[in-house]
Amino acid sequence: MGSLIVNKPGLLTTVQDQGRYGYQRYGMPVAGAMDSYAFQIANLLVGNERSAPALELTLLGPEIIFEDSFRIAITGGELGAEINGKRIYSWSSVKINSGDRLTFKGAQQGCRAYLSVSGGIEVEEVMGSSSTYLRGQLGGYLGRSLKSGDSLKIVDTNKGDFSGIIKVPTEYLPEYKDKSQIRVVKGPQFNRFSQSEIDKFFNSKYLISTQSDRMGYRLEGARISHQQSSDIISEGISLGAIQIPGDGQPIIMMVDHQTTGGYTKIANVISVDIATLAQMKPSEEISFSMIDIKEAQSFYHQREAMIRELEQMINKIYLIYN
Amino acid sequence: MREQLEYFPASDNSILVKFGDEIKKEINQEIQVMLHLLEKEAIAGVIEYIPSYTKLMIVYDPLTMDYDDLVAKLKELEDRMDTFSTPSTKIIEIPVMYGGEYGPDLEAVAKYNNLSTEEVIKIHSSRDYLIYMLGFTPGFPYLGGMSKKIATPRLKKPRKKVPAGSIGIAEQQTGIYPISSPGGWQIIARTPIKLFDPHRKVPFLLEAGAYLRFIPIRPEKFEWIEKKGGFKWGV
Structure with a gap:
């Protein structure tokens, strides 16, 4: 072996x-x-x-x-x-x-x-x-x-x-280059933020901080305030969830993220853009744009279709040469 | 009459089902009923579930099913919840050695509450604790129901390393550290049972919805269980 x-x-x-x-x-x-x-x-x-x-x-x-x-x-x-x-x-x-x-x-x-x-x-x-x-x-x-x-x-x-x-x-x-626009869907606590804070979130540029790893990306930029408290009763967390803790600086949950948590989540990065984020380094800048669930899922379908096409092409090469 | 459940997306591949607004046993039990229904139904495309205090998260594969399909399916199950009998309550017994090197803060907890160490042990081990959810670290149980009589603030200076199996108190909460980690809870006891062993057929001993009961044991028994690999105990 x-x-x-x-x-x-x-x-x-x-x-x-x-x-x-x-x-x-x-x-x-x-x-x-x-x-x-x-x-x-x-x-x-x-x-x-x-x-x-x-x-x-x-x-x-x-x-x-x-x-x-x-x-x-x-x-x-x-x-x-x-x-x-x-x-x-x-x-x-x-x-x-x-x-x-x-x-x-x-x-x-x-x-x-x-x-x-x-x-x-x-x-x-x-x-x-x-x-x-x-x-x-x-x-x-x-x-x-x-x-x-x-x-x-x-x-x-x-x-x-x-x-x-x-x-x-x-x-x-x-295209990893110039892909600083990260697409998100509404997070489970989206409605707990005021319209002006939501606008601030989508109109601001955020820096990926050096305290970012496979567990999560901490962002630095415009602080997002809560209408009430930053805490909720602990609930399940999904990949790509964007938490807004008490200090107002967003944290994106990456693949090693904890399974439950008690911070409000304003948005959630769409599945296909997790890969884009994975290729970004600390001190790079990102901003967010919102799409709806149906669009997000259709991008996921498109990506899967691309993988399947490649799979077929590559399998043919192996059939011929192997 | 049960409140209607709320459904909302958490991401493009997960949904949250909300059962209520407060941490209470009845709400948690409803989550368990739904969870059992879902497990029986084994809906194609559903990947996994994360039950918590008041919500159930369902992770699914959007290639198999879209958001609306899943909500429709869940609403069907919701209609069947009332006819589905609650699964029988499971009590998980955890043998623990209180005090000494296994519970270095037992005396501090007793002193803080003007009790003897024996009284603390009696109060702590004389009731069953509902496991509301697991999270924080692999296998960490969020328990409900500890007596206020033994509530104690966290340590002023957290320990760098709390051994796996340590049982602690923080304010009105009690819990077990499934793996050794830093921690600021007042440690009153330790169990030789391995709550989490990734190489075991059943990696996690605890599950949400079950009750946990602490059984005081003597040091000899502690060592005996430890030698047996920290899994089976008792008879």
Whole structure:
């Protein structure tokens, strides 16, 4: 069985899949890939199931030595990947050989990239998922981010054992650049804010603070006041919920978010724009625009249709060459 | 007559069902009834549920079903709620060792309330606590029903690490730390039972809607349960 060796861990490198569902009622966060579009495409490019465990890389990628030949893909933000010092394209998969060294020059665009390997990374599933939940120290590789010297096993497969690059057509690439407009739907406590505060929220630019991680993005900008109190009786929280705590500075709940909470929520980022947010870095600016649930769900349908089209195209390539 | 439920979207893939405005047993029980109906019905496209004090969140897959479809389905279930008998109440017994190294703040709680430590133990372990919801950290139960007689403010300086299984008091609340974490609650006891073990077939022992009963045990029993892996106890 082949494996990959971590020479340098990078800033924050974790094993993720599409998340751990079914346990939020017990207080267990979902975790999983922050940019689920890039994550799924990375897997498709190497002939895996969409949800196979892959690595999520953050800003500074790791240095990895492959101990066997595989097909690998890198998608998401542009972190400057090189194989043996030679630049490789993002959003494509290539065949690499035993002993090859993968390094990263640094983030040029976006924040998170996904590294998939043909066969998928083999880690023990915890509660039905391979995702790393960092605060709970469980899932993924020993419940933590990767360290130098870690050796990750790769599931055996003969898929992708052919030369040549498989590249995602341009029309399927997300536009991470100039995507500072984040679309939201009304949050459950939208009506508890006055019209002037709601206008303020939608007309202001917010800075993503340095206190932002996989759990949540803290924003800095116009303070949103409450008509009554900032607190509600604790209730379930959804991915992308925008909480307004007592200090009036919004917090966006990301994939490692706690399952319940007692802050008012003015809006909720639509599912497809979570991926856009996942690629934004601290000190970047965002603003919000509102759409309705039907529109938000139709964007989700469109994205799924794109993934299925790509899946079919890529499957054909594998049928011919493999 | 039961109040009509309110439905509203929380996001493009989750809905909140509101059962009332106050934290009380009856409202929480209605949530449990709806939850059981939903689990029996197993609606295609529903991913998971998050019950809380007064609301039920339902996470769904918009590729399978849109918001209006789900609300229509839930309203059908709402009509059937009155004919559905409440599921029998489950009581979960939690063996605990009060005081000493396991409950370093027991004496402070007794002193604050002008009670003896024995009286605190008696009051704390003589009633059943409704688990309103789980959240905050994996497996943390929000319990209702603690006696005011043993209510005590939080520690002035929170501890950097409270061991897993610690039972604490904060104002009029009591709770258990399922995993070790920093915390400012007054720790009066500890259980050798692992409330949460991700590698167990049943990762979480507690569930919303059940009652929790603390059973005082002796140190020998504590060690015995710990040796058995902190799962089964008793007979």
